[in-house]
Amino acid sequence: MDHAPPISVIMPLLNEEQHLGEAVEAILDQRYPGELELVLAIGRGHDDTLGVARELARRDHRIIVVENPSGRTPDALNLAVGAANHEIIVRVDGHGFLSPGYIERAVTVLEETGAANVGGVMYAEGSSSFEKAVAIAMRSSLGVGGARFHTGGHAGPADTVYLGVFRRSWLTTVGGYDARFSRAQDWELNYRLRQAGGTVWFDPELRVRYRPRPTFRRLARQYRDYGRWRRVVAREHQGSINARYLAAPTALVANVVGLVGGFVWAPLWIVPGTYATAITVGGLVIGRRDGLAVAARVPAVLATMHGSWGWGFLTSRPGQLLPETDEG
Structure with missing residues (x-):
């Protein structure tokens, strides 16, 4: 990049002790050419995610830790945005692992398109036989319909994208994440961005590895909540x-x-x-x-x-x- 603006990566977390180190490493290893900070918003769960996050912050000055008393994702996201210092906000989840060069490309596309939000593909990838089966279903139109952020497709304006790289000014314009939405807060935010005149841009080259739920029970709960909150x-x-x-x-x-x-x-x-x-x-x-x-x-x-x-x-x-x- 000829010009690499400073960015803030935000990550809402709850009970992610096991995979937090790997997820953070995937972000810090992005080799983004500009200034980068990582804000971890930690909910009060039943494991030691907060302790792991604090230890990571002690080792790397780029990491900021904020506590999220409610444990709810939209609250975590708004707290993280509030603690962030830069205009460009990159959202990442504890279940997701960025592909190499993701941040640099996303910021480039954001500046080239003038979009309010840029995102890409939620590429499900499992380790056990069950997780692999879920990943196959999540990447197929047979499982999730024609959503480009699941199945891929051409670059261009979209209704919604996975995660997202935002301009803080647009988040401020629409009032940030609506804290009433425990689920579907991404879709809801992208809807308000589009209604306010912003563009949500899909780029298939932006890929985030996603670890599926490991059991039928957790998968059923996840998709029940998706359906409930979409309504x-x-x-x-x-x-x-x-x-x-x-x-x-x-x-x-x-x-x-x-x-x-x-x-x-x-x-x-x-x-x-x-x-x-x-x-x-x-x-x-x-x-x-x-x-x-x-x-x-x-x-x-x-x-x-x-x-x-x-x-x-x-x-x-x-x-x-x-x-x-x-x-x-």
Whole structure:
């Protein structure tokens, strides 16, 4: 870069003791040519994430540690932005690991496009057979629809992106992250940025490795919360919903109606039968390159993602924002 402006990297954290060192190392090893600081906002969890963060800060003066009493992600993000010293804000998560050159390219694209926010691909990558199956599903349109930040695609304006590299002035303009949103705060913020006239820019060359949830239970909870909070966003911002977000709840209702109604009129069983066949065949196909142990898990992973997202969307309570914490 001919000109490398100073940047502040912010990372909200809760119960990330095990992987925090690796995530921080991936940031500090970016070799960004300008000044860089890293703000860690730590929630009060059940492990020693705060202790690990303080030790890392003791070793490297570029690290700033702030405590987040609520443990909620939007509070952590706003506290970190408040503690940051620079105009360009780079958001990173404890579950994510930046690819080499990510920050330099993101800042370059931010300046070239004049965007309010620049982001890229959430590239899921697992270690166990189950995590690998989840990663395959998350990278496939069969699992998450056509979202470019999951599946890739062409560079250009987008509804939302994974994480993001922001101009602080735009965050100030829209009032930062809405602390009422325990989930979906990225999507909600990007919606307000676009409504205020800013551009959210997707660049497929910006890749962040993401570690999936390691069990069916945690995966189901994650996707239930995704569905629940996406509906909260839709209520808060009328007209923000689209067909992709309605696919999972529609499929869940159709399958339940078909399964139960089939006892009265047998042809209705074709609905859940067709769905089961589609995710079984599709799951085996998209997972075949990783071997049978992984591929065999993909259909159940797809069903868990679809069903949990749909259930969360359908059962999301109306008329309020839910005061949840961001664990697991």
